[in-house]
Amino acid sequence: MIGQAGVPVSRLFKKTLIVVVVLFGLISTSISILSAWSIYTGMTQEFDVKGHSIGSILAEASIAALMADNPAALQSTIDEYLGVEGVSHVLIADRAGDIVAHTFVPGIPNDIAQLTHNLKLDLVNHRAGTFDNDIHEMERHQNIVSPILGGEAGYVLVGMDKSLIKDQILSIILQQQGIVLLLMILSIIITYFLIDKISQPLTVLNRHAEKLASVDIENIDCFKHEIARLTSHSHDEIGELAKSFIFMEDALAESVKTLASNVAAQERINTELAVAREIQLKMLPDQATLKKLHKNVIVYAMVRSAKEVGGDLFDCFYLGEHGADSKTGEFGRKLFFVIGDVAGKGVPAALFMSMTCTLLRTKANNYSQPGDLLQSVNRELCVNNDACMFVTVFCGVLDLQTGKLVYCSAGHDSPFVLSPADGVTNLECKPGIALGVLDKAVYENGNHQLSSSDTLFLYTDGVTEAKDMEGQLYSVPRLVELLNGQLKANPETILKAVIEDIDRFADEAPQADDITMMAIHTRLDDKC
Amino acid sequence: MALLFMILPLVGFAQHDLSDKPLKQNEPTAQKADIVLGMSGAFSGTSARLGSALYNGMSVYFEHINAQGGINGRSIRLQEYDDGYDPEPAIKNTLKLIEEDKVSALIGYIGTPTVTRVLPLLNIYDNKNLLLFFPFTGAEPQRQPPFSAYAYNLRPSYRQETRGLVDHLVNIGRDRIAVFYQADAYGRSGWDGVRRALKEHGLSIVGEATYRRGTPYDESFNQQVEILRESTPDVVISIGAYAAAAGFIRDSRNADWAVPIANISFVDSESLLGLLVAESSSSGRDYTANLINSEVVPNYHDDSYPAALEYRRLMQENDLEELGFVSFEGYLNAKLMVEILRRTGGDINRANIKSTMNTLVDHDIGIGERVHFSEANNQGLQSVYFNTVQDGHYVSIDDWSGWSPGVPPL
Structure with a gap:
């Protein structure tokens, strides 16, 4: 009975059906009661009158x-x-x-x-006038007694069949019930078609909404077409609802388009950033370049970037003009090394890092003292630094013949010295101000005498500030403890041990910051 | 069974093709107009045989007269209509006979309820000088003023029949009399007759039961049997039509109630006997015992009556084998009617009829008893005859002593 209209019709129709049936039940009951009462009183009265009339006529x-x-x-x-x-x-x-x-x-x-x-007893005892159109009610009959000549000649008794009244009531009520039932069936049929007509647009909207999830937003105009006619055909709430649907779909299509273009832009940026990152990484020396440095020294470095382009930097090269030995003129006696960390992330940090790297590399040969170099680079970096970028840097120059190390820190963590004889020690140095902060900043040099087989371990705060799943920091003590076990190890082994330990520590926790490490192992020239 | 009673059509046309024989057409020989007589009676329903029998009895005699040249060269034509023993059709038929058929007189109407309703019509049609001759009913209305002025009876009344029965029964000691009767004017007439007769003996009816007019034979009459049996009567007088009377007898006997049951002439004794004989032969029980029938004509088998001889001859000539008291009464009605027509020259009206009827004093119609009309008496015959069934035939009861309560039933 519910038909093709599906669930909405079925529920609506069921509810309406109950209302219709209850309504008709009430109507039919009240009509029947009223009819029964009026027929009963009417017919009883009519029977009285009829019985009296017939009685009187017959008596006459x-x-x-x-x-x-x-x-x-x-x-x-x-x-x-x-x-x-x-x-x-x-x-x-008779009488x-x-x-x-x-x-x-x-x-x-x-x-x-x-x-x-x-x-008869009444007649005999009292004679005339004792009854005048008496009514004697019996179960089935109403008996009307009419005296003849005042009872002197006898009487007429007319019996009216009361069961006729009941039959009549029953017959009329049955007819009424039949008519009401017919009307009810008719009403149900009309209601069904009416509800079906009302619910059809609802069903269209319902199906439309269900399909909306899978529709190609590009073809939304075609898709909209199937409910567009509802707005013109139904000038009621259904039409308004269809209009709302179309408005919503338009807004949805617009926002999807915007989202798509944003995503495209983001993707483009991401691609560019990836390229930028590659370029940035290429600015840092790779392992092969570092290997070429090997003479009295073994250098190994490692950068593990966080997701975006970052600002960690390191470099290591022999000083040119000034790097050449003043006496022998031998090139490659003095090794310049630097490690740094630009504050912030993203493109600005990357650019600032590039600038810092370039300045250090170009200026390194001009200054024999790292403090002077940093002072010079700092001045350059402070010019037009509207974004207030800054970079912490630790750099030094190692004399590979003497093991003399001159170094300077611009706000960077001081490195550790791993000595098989003395263990792990932190290189003492004045902290200094990060580069790019204050153009007149002065950087003091520190000196340290490295022994042969000592290893210098440099790192950025990405190492000590690596976090585990609970947000605990890797910390300097843990690093020192690890390094203590690596006193005799070569730089590559040390760095791999550290990074493995960090991985163990971090477990599944994401890497928040670039991790950069560099280890320089000295094998001092016997000639020194 | 319907073929047992056949109508012999008279000159002219017949309304009821109840006969399986070819109509015997007698074209009017004379130039003069027919004398048209009108009849309304039961030719259908539970009393259909009554109409056929009466009609046949009358028509054989009119046919006989017509064959001899009619009345002064005028043929007699009997125009009959069926009323099914119901008052309403009887009234309509009468109006039709008066207005359309322009009948000279009405004859052979059947039944008390029908006749008592038709009588006032004759009063209304006073100016037409219409008279009703020899209705087949013993009721009082057409015997007493005011309607006695519009009717002449041949047969004795129900009062005479019931008085005859009551007198004989009381005389032999059967004084507890109950009445089984038709719930209408006929039944009431018979009931009244019994009541009056008993009253003269200082008695009253000990029990009564009724049935609805037109009740067929097949219907059960056990209730009536039960009601009457409770009053422990010595005899039951039945004022009924043959179907109901036979049904009542059947159910009484089936209830092993052997009480004598007396019927009156209207019952159509042959039809009653026919049903009971058929019932007896199908069930093996004898339903014809302990029956008394009062008749208003003598036994038509009695050769001592010239009328009986002529009746049987005419019936035979017309191949009507079913003889009976009713058709014999019809024959006698016709015979007296012809005599009246002869005496009035065929022109009947209330002005000349009285004087004509008054000449019918001591007139012999061949049944022993002579017809006698007078100013104060509009009923020709007074004798009532009593029969009982022996060996499937009606025989006269000559000695009532055999019906005494102490005597074992026949």
């Missing part, structure tokens, strides 16, 4: 026949009234109260016999 018409003692004529007269609707029996008694004509078949019922017996 019977006089002559009663006087002539002609029961056949009386019978003939009363037989005529037996056909009148509602009349169940007629009886005439002695004896029944002289009646219409009962097969005989006079007991209750009537009792009634006539009592009437």
Whole structure:
């Protein structure tokens, strides 16, 4: 019965059906009660009137026949009234109260016999006037007694069949119920089609909404078409709803388009950043370049970047003009090394790092003291540094013949010296101000004498500030402890041990910052 | 069974093709107009045989007269209509006979409820001088004023029949009399007759039960049997039509109630007997015992009556084998009607009829008893005959002593 309209029709229809049935039930019950009552009172009244009239007429018409003692004529007269609707029996008694004509078949019922017996006693005892159109109610009959000549000549008893009233009520109620039932069925059919008509657009909208998730937003105009007609056909809430749908879809399409173009832009940027990162990494010396440095020294460095382009930097090269030995003029006696960390991330940090790297590399040969170099680079970096970028740097120059190390720190963590004899020691140095902060900043040099087989371990804060899953820092003590176990190890082994330990520590925790490490192992020239 | 009673159509046309024989057409020989007589009776329903029998009895005699040249050269035509023993059609038929058929007189109407309703019509049609002759009913209305002025009876009344029965029964000691009767004017007439007769003996009816007019034979009458049996009567007088009367007898006997049951002439004794004989032969029980029937004509088998001889001859000539009290009464009605037509020259009206009827004093119609009309008496015959069934035939009851309560039933 619910049909193709599906769930919305079914539920709507069920609810309406209940309302219709209850409504019709109430109507039908109240009509039946009202009808039964009015028919009952009307017919009872009519039967009274009819019974009285027939009784009176018969009383009048019977006089002559009663006087002539002609029961056949009386019978003939009363037989005529037996056909009148509602009349169940007629009886005439003479002045002695004896029944002289009646219409009962097969005989006079007991209750009537009792009634006539009592009437006879009334007649005999009181004579006329004791009853005047008396009504004797019995279970099935209403008996109306009409005296003939005031009771002197006898009486007429007319019985009205009350069961006719019941039959009539039943028949009319049945007819009414039939009509109400027909009307109800008609109403249900009309309601069904009406609800189906109302719910069809709803179903269209419903299906439309379901399909919306999978539709190609590019073709939204075609898709919209199927509900567009609802806005023109339904000038009601359905039409308004369809309009809202179309408005929502337009807004959705617009925002999806914007999102798509944003994503495209982001992707483009990401691609460019990746390229930038590659370029940046290439600015740092690779392992092969570092290997070429090997003479009295073994250098190994490692950069593990966080997601975006970062600002860690390191470099290591032999000083040129000034790097050449003043006496021998031998090139490659003095090794310049630097490690740094630009504050912040992203493109600005990368650019600042590039600038720092370039300045250090170009200026390194001009200054014999790292402090001077940093002072010079700092001045350059402070020029037009509107973004207030800064970089911490630790750099030094190692004399590979003497093991003398001159170094300077611009706000960077001081490195550790791993000595097989003395263990791990932190290189003492004045912290200095990070480069790019203050153009007149002065950087003091530090000196340290490295022994042969000592290893200098440099790092950025990405090492000590690596976090585990619970946010705990890797920390300097843990690093020192690890390094203590690596006193005799070569630089590559040391760095790999550290990075493995960091990985163990961090577990699944994401890397928040670039991790950069560099280890320089000295094998001092015997000639020194 | 319907073929047992066939109608012999008279000159002219017949309304009921109840006969399986070709119509015997007698074209009017004379130039003069027919004398048209009108009849309304039961040709259908539970009393259909009554109409056929009465019609046949009348028509054989009219046919006989017509064959001899009619009345002064005028043929007699009997126009009949069926009322099914119901008052309403009887009234309509009468109006039709008066207005359309322009009948000279009405004859052979059947039944008390029908006749008592038709009588007032004759009063209304006073100016047409219409008279009703020899209705087949013993009720009082057409025997007493005011309607006695519009009717002449041949047969004795129900009062006479019931008085005859009551007198004989009381005399032999059967004084507890109950009445089984049709719930209408006919039944009431018979009931009244019994009541009056008993009253003269200082008795009253000990029990009564009724049935609805038109009740068929197949219907059960056990209730009536039960009601009457409770009053422990010595005899039941039945005022009924043959179907119901036979049904009541059947159910009484089936209830092993052997009480004598007396019927009156209207019952159509042959039809009653026919049903009971058929029932007896199908069930093996004898339903014809302990029956008394009062008749208003003598036994038609009695050769001592010239009318009986002529009736049987005419019936035979017309191939009507089913003889009976009813058709014999019809024959006698016709015979007296012809005599009246002869005496009035065929022109019947209330002005000349009285004087004509008054000449019918001591008139012999061949049944022993002579017809006698007078100013104060509009009923020709007074004798009632009593029969019982022996060996499937009606025989006269000559000695009532055999019906005494102490005597074992026949």
